[in-house]
Each structure stands twice: as C-alpha cells, then as structure tokens.
Amino acid sequence: MSYNESPYIASAKNVIGIEARAIEALATRLDDRFVAACDLLLRCTGKVVVCGMGKSGHVGNKIAATLASTGTPSFFMHPGEANHGDLGMLSKNDVLLAISNSGETYELLNLLPVVKRLNVPVIAMTNKPSSTLGQHADVFLDISVEQEACSLGLAPTSSTTATLVLGDALAIALLDKKGFTSDDFALSHPGGSLGRKLLLKVSDIMLSGDALPLISQTAKVSEALLEISRKGLGMTGILDTEGKLAGVFTDGDLRRILDARIDIHTTNVADVMTRGGKTTQADELAVEALNLMEAHKISALMVVDENNTPTGAFNMHMLLKAGVL
Template sequence: MPENTPSAYRSSALRTVKMEAEAVAALEARIDGAFDRACELLLATRGRVIVTGMGKSGHIARKIAATLASTGTPAHFVHPGEASHGDMGMITADDSVIALSNSGNSPEIITLLPLLKRLGTPLISMTGNAGSPLGQASDAHLDTGVETEACPLDLAPTSSTTAALVMGDALAIALLEARGFTAEDFAFSHPGGTLGKKLLLKVGDVMRSGDRVPRVALETPLAQALLEISDKGLGMTTVIDDDGKLAGVFTDGDLRRAIDQRVDINDTTIAQLMTHAPKTVTAGMLAAEAMRIMEENQITSLVVLEDDEVVGVIHLMSLLHAGIT
C-alpha cells in the first residue's frame, strides 16, 4: 500500500485539477457547427428541454437541466430508467431532448431512441463517441470525450463528467444571450434569499416617501433646517427651489463643515451651505444598484427623483434592513 503523506495528497489533487482543466480546454476546438445546430434546435423548442442521463451522467444532466431552467430555457430532468416504466409520458413532440452518455451506449438511453424518433423529438447528445448508437441517432452531437479520466484507474467518471458539465453551461449561456435574458428575468427564477432581494427589490420598495421625506426651502435658516433633519431622522434634508425642484441636499457632512466655519445658524440660509447637484436615483432602479452608488461615493443617502420631482429618499440603513449587502 503506498505511503500517504500531505505532499502525496497535494500531488494527487494537482494532477486531477490539471487533467480536468485539459479536458475542459479541449472543448474549445469542438464548439463548431454541431453546437450551432444544437442551439437552433433548443431555441426552436416550443415545449420543454428534457435532459437525461444514467449514473454520474445523470447527476450532470440534472445540473444542466437546472441551469437551463434558471437562465430562460424551460427544462427538467427525466431519468432514462424510469422513462421506460411510465415517465416517457413526460416527453411530448413539442419537447427536445439532451442525452448524456460518455460511451454513447447506455442501454437505458438506447432503449428510448425509437420512441423519441417516433415522437419526432429533436435529439442532442453529449458523448465521447460520435459513432455510438446515441451519437448516430442524434440531430446534433456534441463531443465531450476525454483522452483519460482523472481517476488513476481510468474508470470513475471524472474528467468526462466535468467536460459534459462545461458543455452544458456553454449551451445554457449561449441560449441566455440569444434570448436577451436579463438580470430581472433571472430574478423571477430566484425569488428567495439574498439573490432574489438583490435582483427584485427596487428603490421604490424601500425608500422614504411623502411626509417622511425631509424638505426645506432655499431661504430656510440653518437652525430651522436642523429641526427638519432631526425630525425626519435621516441625517440629511432635501433643498427645494421656488419651482418645487431639487436644488441640493444638506447632510451631516455639510453640517460639520459649517461648524468648522463657525457660521451663524440663525442668519445663514441652507442655500449657502448645501451640496449642489447631489447623486440621485429613480424609484424603478434596483436597490442593489443604489447600494453600489452609495458605496462608490461614500454617502449614506440618495434622493429619489421622478420627472425632476423629489418623490423620496433612500437611506443606507433601509437597504441593510432589507437584506441588501
């Protein structure tokens, strides 16, 4: 039995990473006309994309189906063994099928080929053998073969399943871009947790609005403006001109500068101290984007405008409380 040492473990791991990286790199030369054909078939699918595979290929097929479904291509996994015992009813003539088998000879999948042909369902295969029964029966064959598995026995599916997974990701992203799939579309498939909040939550959902927005006029004395700031509790106030438009903002930072200048808070108007042309956002902007603007400019609040009218203020703490980080 070989001696196991920390260096031996690392050597084994590095060999595995190198072999699998080489298997992925080899895919570049295989993104060809067959890949184009596969994308065209999937884009033309009126029903669902059915992804199938046995054993380890089945695990990869499940992941590919999940990735397709979350990026704009409705898809689900069908186990090929179960398909022969009733689940074939999940596949219709409006669907297309992606079948994974490194050898291209998996009996459970080969059994389905006549049934798929009878339905007229487009078939895309991922195998390491284009001349296999599965490869020959396919409308588009994607070569995911590898020279050798990372397994030193060349038995356990390792490099081959990695190559198939990457080819599946390549398909999903090519389809995503072809459909013009957006971050907002993505959000509807991921409504839960932090990701959903970042992609679905808008500024208008968390901003202060109405009477909760601090407002003062240009001629307001600093002393009075401070009362408005204290009352609304945002550490700032908007400054509105005679036409009801935003003229500027007065923040804690402006107050510190005013104190340093030892201004008379009763005789100095807010117009003399405010920040002109402050950063603003719209109510329809993603809250995560507002957070990014705050971070880049090192500020804690943004005025929300619609048609040049102040409709709200969004504060950093509101974003944090809403789970935007």
C-alpha cells in the same frame, strides 16, 4: 514538510491538470455537430428534456437548470422514473438531450422506441459515436476524454467535467443567439441577490410621505438638525418657495459649519446647504442609484420627479437591508 510538498497538493494538481487538458481537447472537437445541436435546441418549441443516469444524471440536472435560467425552457427527467411513468413528461414538441458516457445505459436506451415514436429529436452526449445511443441520435456530441482524473481510472471525473462544460457551452451559445439580457435573467431569479439588484427600483425602498425629511430654505440650521434626527436618514431636503428641491443639508454639512463656529440658531440653512445635490427618480433601478452614491461618496439620496419635486429619500443602510449592497 511545507504544504507544497504535501501529497494532497500533488494529487490535487494532477487532477486539475488532467481535467484542464480534457476541457482543452473538448474545444478542438467543436464542429458542425455542435452547430446542429444549437440549431435544434433553438428551433425547439417545447422544452429541452435532459436525461441521464448516475453521475451523468447529476450533471444533467445542472445542465437543465443552466438552460432554464438562461432562456431555454428545460427540465431534468430521471430515466429510471421515466421507464415507470415519467416519460409522460415528454411531448412531441420537445428535444431530448440524452447523456451517457458509454452510450449503452440501459435505462436510457429503453426509452428510445417511445421517443422515436413521438418524433422527438435526440441529442446524444457520449464518448462513443458507434454506441447504441450515438447511432440512434439525431445529433452526436463527443464528450470523450483521454483519461479520468481518478488514479484508478474508474470514477467519472474528467468525463463529467467535460460533459458539464459542454452543457454550459450549449446554454451560453443559445443565450447569445437569443439576445438574452440581464433583465431576462433577473426575471428568472427574483429570489436571488442578483435578481434583487436587477429588478428592485428606488420606489421599492425609499421613504416617502411624512417619513420624508424636508424643511423650508427659510428655516434655521437648528431646525434642519431636528428634522434629520426625526427622520433618521442623516440628511434633509431643502425646499424653495415653489416646493422644489433647492438643495440638501447633511451630517457632513453640519460638521463643516461646526468647524467654522457658525451659530446654528441664527443661520439660515439655505446659507450652508449643498445646493442642488445629487438626485435620482423613483423608477430608476436601485443598483443604479447605488452606483451614483458610490461614485460621489454620498450616503443618502433624494428622489425627485420630473419637476424636481421631492418624492422620496433613502440611504445606504436601506440599500443594504434590501439586499442591493
């Protein structure tokens, strides 16, 4: 039996098809209520407090995390704990995003009197507008699905998927409206690889001072090789008489002159160096320097100031070690 005939594959395809149709149906129900929810969240001067029990709570936790990471301050409040003191986390400037498939979750409904007393607006995500939660909400968002993907029709599957997708839709609609940028995203993700790529500057990784490979343009090729070996970057910068960067000499340049049988002890490095060469500056993002290196197929880069005076150098290995690659 091939894998295409496996009952596991058939079951998986059925689940994916059911959930895909649930999401497609969700898109057709986006209306002025979704706009009202976005406007309410956009005007919120406090935090978006997401609340849900059971599977709705697990999805709510993710929605809160997505909102927070995309520029809408948010956190998850467990309704069971809220009934025993955690409701103090809610303030009058907040918005409550309450998730309940049935709209009758006891732990959530038990919070509504206090929520209303605080004049905290409620956005309800439920499949029943006539439910208690739906009737007491300021805005109702329909997360109903035609069927759950569970063959028993019991386990929350399509409904939790629809809820999660609608939460993502809210978060990204707000992100777009606020003009949230990649730099903003990086500030809330400093520990992740994306944050490092968006925040790390060339100055954070480059070698400088005595570790910087540099020689005079009057030096011989043999001296350049010694400098490359000492500094370990696979290249050295070549300075003119004013201390400016005249060019670079790399491992690649060495291979070319050896093929030409040039005497490294008598040849001036200025005669065989790569004149000018690609450079970057210390305040550039490291990822931009990486793009430059990849575009020109070079493995090391000199860093210069506005006067073309070398201030640093780095190579691909250092970018890899810093998590930029």
